Amino acid sequence: MSVTKTIDARDTFCPGPLMELISYMKHATVGDVVELLSTDSGSANDIPEWVKKVGHEMVGTEQVEGVWHLKVRKAK
Amino acid sequence: MRILVVGGGTAGTIIANNLARRLGPETRAGKVRITMLSATDRHMYQPGLLYVAFGQMAPDQLYRDQASLLEPNIEFHVDPVKQFKPDRNQVVTEAGKTHEYDVMVIATGSRMVPDETPGLTEGAEFFYTEASAVKMYKALREFQGGRVAVAVGVPHKCPIAPVEVMFSLNDYFKARGIRDKVQLKYHYPIGRIHTIENVAKWAKPEFDKIGVEYETLFNIKEVDAKNKILKSEEGTEVNYDMLIVIPQHRGMEVIERDNMGQGGWIPTDRYKLTMNGHDNVYVVGDTTNLPVSKTGSAAHFQAEVVAENIASIVKIGAPVRDYDGKVYCFIEAGHEKATYAMFNYLNPPDLKPPSKPMHWFKLSYNQMYWTSVRGLL
Numbered sequence: 001m002s003v004t005k006t007i008d009a010r011d012t013f014c015p016g017p018l019m020e021l022i023s024y025m026k027h028a029t030v031g032d033v034v035e036l037l038s039t040d041s042g043s044a045n046d047i048p049e050w051v052k053k054v055g056h057e058m059v060g061t062e063q064v065e066g067v068w069h070l071k072v073r074k075a076k
Numbered sequence: 077m078r079i080l081v082v083g084g085g086t087a088g089t090i091i092a093n094n095l096a097r098r099l100g101p102e103t104r105a106g107k108v109r110i111t112m113l114s115a116t117d118r119h120m121y122q123p124g125l126l127y128v129a130f131g132q133m134a135p136d137q138l139y140r141d142q143a144s145l146l147e148p149n150i151e152f153h154v155d156p157v158k159q160f161k162p163d164r165n166q167v168v169t170e171a172g173k174t175h176e177y178d179v180m181v182i183a184t185g186s187r188m189v190p191d192e193t194p195g196l197t198e199g200a201e202f203f204y205t206e207a208s209a210v211k212m213y214k215a216l217r218e219f220q221g222g223r224v225a226v227a228v229g230v231p232h233k234c235p236i237a238p239v240e241v242m243f244s245l246n247d248y249f250k251a252r253g254i255r256d257k258v259q260l261k262y263h264y265p266i267g268r269i270h271t272i273e274n275v276a277k278w279a280k281p282e283f284d285k286i287g288v289e290y291e292t293l294f295n296i297k298e299v300d301a302k303n304k305i306l307k308s309e310e311g312t313e314v315n316y317d318m319l320i321v322i323p324q325h326r327g328m329e330v331i332e333r334d335n336m337g338q339g340g341w342i343p344t345d346r347y348k349l350t351m352n353g354h355d356n357v358y359v360v361g362d363t364t365n366l367p368v369s370k371t372g373s374a375a376h377f378q379a380e381v382v383a384e385n386i387a388s389i390v391k392i393g394a395p396v397r398d399y400d401g402k403v404y405c406f407i408e409a410g411h412e413k414a415t416y417a418m419f420n421y422l423n424p425p426d427l428k429p430p431s432k433p434m435h436w437f438k439l440s441y442n443q444m445y446w447t448s449v450r451g452l453l
Contacts, residue, residue: 015235015369015370022265054309
């Protein structure tokens with residue numbers, strides 16, 4: 001699966017990783033896969049929570065050297 | 077060296093004035109030329125719009141003539157850029173003039189785009205422009221009671237504003253003696269009531285105390301203005317009698333038209349503040365794609381770094397500082413009290429209890445701003 005876009009939201013408190021993801025998803029095309037990089041410990045929970053609620057799809061979650069790599073496919 | 081500053085808002089004005097002072101001898105000797113291109117001859121203090129929306133400031137208090145804010149060795153033109161040509165070190169203006177540069181600063185800011193959300197312009201009040209803030213005040217004045225819903229688009233500038241507007245609404249309706257007839261409900265895009273965790277932790281009990289209800293994970297999808305229903309991307313609906321929205325924002329159209337950045341946000345190095353792929357182009361304030369608050373405060377601190385670095389390049393041939401992500405935001409907390417959030421890339425804000433002196437400091441800053449953009453504060 002190829003990543004369409006990588007969003008570097010490491011070391012940010014405002015607007016924060018989820019806000020960055022929401023911004024990008026508005027303009028993405030259905031089927032696009034975005035990889036979000038985050039150093040926020042809450043991202044592993046709050047990103048999948050929003051993705052599930054809004055109806056997109058989590059396609060990857062892993063932590064590498066303290067950085068969360070969260071992959072989301074735009075589903076609608 | 078030809079330095080071109082595109083944009084006469086907070087960042088552009090601070091950079092131009094700061095450079096004009098640092099490079100006074102060089103400009104007098106004709107070795108450096110500083111030119112500013114702006115879309116308007118007036119400069120607006122944008123944080124004042126919240127006060128206009130509550131009848132606490134008149135719109136004319138928000139403006140100064142841009143030329144009056146600039147050092148005399150800055151060449152100022154009201155002639156916005158129509159086309160950027162970063163590969164040729166040129167811009168073309170609306171008037172058809174071509175400006176060449178050795179160093180360019182892009183500080184063109186952002187704009188709200190409510191028309192991109194179905195029904196929003198017809199159904200909601202805003203306060204991010206002079207006209208909308210005046211309209212919102214008139215609507216508030218006419219309001220006699222019912223459900224007031226506040227919702228937030230993404231991305232938006234001034235991320236503290238959603239919280240501040242709730243405290244202001246509570247104070248306003250209390251002062252009119254109709255607070256018990258008004259239901260205040262706040263809707264926020266992520267899973268807590270503010271994106272900054274410490275602000276959310278502080279604001280939640282404050283909202284509970286003043287009777288503000290809240291719904292999180294709520295992203296605006298559309299507004300049914302006729303039936304007064306706000307609908308979210310997450311599938312929920314809210315009935316309202318008055319809807320106040322902070323709409324989603326975009327950068328300026330020319331940025332998107334010239335394919336310089338999706339959404340009008342230019343890809344920027346988070347420390348150097350240079351445009352990716354163009355080391356002689358700096359991007360500051362709302363115009364960047366950085367994961368940094370779109371606020372006058374961030375613009376101010378970025379502007380100081382960029383001005384110092386450009387001046388150093390002129391004087392010693394190298395920049396001297398990195399931007400560390402610093403932001404300092406006042407937070408109006410109601411009851412004539414305020415606090416602040418100060419943070420950078422690595423250190424989160426540590427909120428202090430709101431106080432009256434901090435509110436007075438904010439009111440003072442509303443005037444001190446004019447000293448700030450002159451590059452004196």
